[in-house]
Amino acid sequence: MRSRRSLFSLQGWRDLVSDSMAIDIGSTSVIIAVRGQGVVVDEPAVVAVNKLSGEAVAVGREAHEMLGRESRDVSLVYPLVDGVVADFERTQKMLDQFVRRARSGISHFSRRAVMSVLSGITQVEQRALLAAAESAHIGRVYMVEEGLAAAIGAGVSVEDKNASAVVDIGGGTTNVAVVARGMIVYAQAERVGSLDIDDAIVNRLRRHHGLIIGAPTAETLKKELGSAVEPQSPARSLSVKGRDVQTGAPRAVDVSSEEVCVAADGVVKRISRVVNRALGELQPEVASDLYDRGLILTGGGALLDGMADFLSRETNLSARMPEDPRYAIVNGLSQLFDEPLLLRRVARNEQSHLLDETAGAFE
Ligand SMILES: Nc1ncnc2c1ncn2[C@@H]1O[C@H](COP(=O)(O)OP(=O)(O)OP(=O)(O)O)[C@@H](O)[C@H]1O
Ligand SMILES: [Mg+2]
Structure with a gap:
């Protein structure tokens, strides 16, 4: 009872x-x-x-x-x-x-x-x-x-005794973590992320077009036209509106994919340096596991067109993404x-x- x-x-x-x-x-x-x-x-x-x-x-x-x-x-x-x-x-x-x-x-x-x-x-x-x-x-x-x-979310088993590496590219941070047996072997987070690309786009438009755009417009340009590698159609463009630096009046300019990629380039390279620095600090056995398995990319920043190809090229490792990296x-x-x-x-x-x-x- x-x-x-x-x-x-x-x-x-x-x-x-x-x-x-x-x-x-x-x-x-x-x-x-x-x-x-x-x-x-x-x-x-x-x-x-x-x-x-x-x-x-x-x-x-x-x-x-x-x-x-x-x-x-x-x-x-x-x-x-x-x-x-x-x-x-x-x-x-x-x-x-x-x-x-x-x-x-x-x-x-x-x-x-x-x-x-x-x-x-x-x-x-x-x-x-x-x-x-x-x-x-x-x-x-x-x-x-x-x-x-x-x-774990990307499918790595907690029983797996070999090492797997995950690179999470968020808005503000890039976090490189190596896990084995359900435990962290190595982790390093740096303060660079996808939001820095938005900032770089805002700065580029201000300097090269004399146009001040808002953060949502910069994010749209990044998602629609941005790429971490050579864009497939560099001339593809979007018309964006903002405020003229000199007159303060509303104005529109056409921005090409190539230009967005040039703006993003510095940030994308910083992200790859974070990954390479982390890889350089790993124990040899861990490095050998990663040579076979490559990198797993997660976070919204990984969705930038060409990001997996770029990181793969820069690290000489394969790079894959789970179905929904965010x-x-x-x-x-x-x-x-x-x-x-x-x-x-x-x-x-x-x-x-x-x-x-x-x-x-x-x-
Ligand atoms: N398709 C896409 N192409 C490029 N960037 C994208 C795409 N989708 C989302 N993002 C970017 O991903 C970022 C958000 O990612 P996420 O949600 O992983 O960040 P967060 O977890 O909030 O940040 P953090 O982990 O750094 O604290 C935003 O900057 C967004 O613009
Ligand atoms: Mg995050």
């Missing part, structure tokens, strides 16, 4: 709280997957803030739609910069909103979340992220290194729900969290 009652109460608890979540919070986007449902939130990591009151007036897509056209009293804040919390209060607000959106039905509490953290962040930076997540009414938050999550991390985090022992082994939380016996009570 006692055990039946406790079973019922366990069921009651299950109904009240929603299930486990995987959260990949980045410099440009926040992606949340819920166990059994897949990705339920994929939104820009931005908060629109009223300058006078300091209140958040919109979060995510709604805030992003204001970008470049925000009203006088509103400023847009990206709470994470280069993968770390730059604005604690807004990170908290943003996570709270997204976690609410990810929850189904009437539940207002989640049992567990597995969250990715960039390699090399300090304890203080990690604690800030953890505190922000805990304030979003999540029972327990496990922090897992981004590189390991990306590898979701590799969140997919890897989700798989850890089903591996509670592995999750405990790889979680980067401080001891007090790992020793908590209730952590696995609802597996």
Whole structure:
């Protein structure tokens, strides 16, 4: 009888709280997957803030739609910069909103979340992220290194004793991680990412065309015309509009694919240098594994046309991408729900969290 009652109460608890979540919070986007449902939130990591009151007036897509056209009293804040919390209060607000959106039905509490953290962040930076997540009414938050999550999400087995290398190119960061046996062998994150290409495009248009364009326009040019290798149709162009540097009046210019590639070139080369530097620091056995297996590319920046070919050429290794490279991390985090022992082994939380016996009570 006692055990039946406790079973019922366990069921009651299950109904009240929603299930486990995987959260990949980045410099440009926040992606949340819920166990059994897949990705339920994929939104820009931005908060629109009223300058006078300091209140958040919109979060995510709604805030992003204001970008470049925000009203006088509103400023847009990206709470994470280069993968770390730059604005604690807004990170908290943003996570709270997204976690609410990810929850189904009437539940207002989640049992567990597995969250990715960039390699090399300090304890203080990690604690800030953890505190922000805990304030979003999540029972327990496990922090897992981004590189390991990306590898698992890209199909690397945690049993595999040979090394695999994952290069995650995000908005603000490029993270090179080597994993074997479900553990990180090497990880290095650098502050260069796909957003730097947008900046380079903005600068190029200002210098060569005397035109100031907004960040969304630069991103469109990158996605539509950008390439890390020789573009297939260099003359293909788009007409973009902006403000004349001299007169301040609205103006349009045609920008070719070739020109976008020239602008992107410096950043793409910096990314390849990050990868080559990392490869130069590996142990010989690891290098030999990678010679056979090549690189796995993840993150939105990997979607730049020709990126895999370029990195392959620069490193003399093959390079492949999983089906959806932007979701590799969140997919890897989700798989850890089903591996509670592995999750405990790889979680980067401080001891007090790992020793908590209730952590696995609802597996
Ligand atoms: N098709 C595409 N071509 C080129 N770039 C793309 C494409 N799709 C997305 N991106 C770029 O990928 C970046 C976002 O990638 P991602 O979502 O992995 O970043 P993030 O996780 O938020 O950043 P970080 O990991 O650095 O904190 C953006 O700069 C976006 O412009
Ligand atoms: Mg990322």
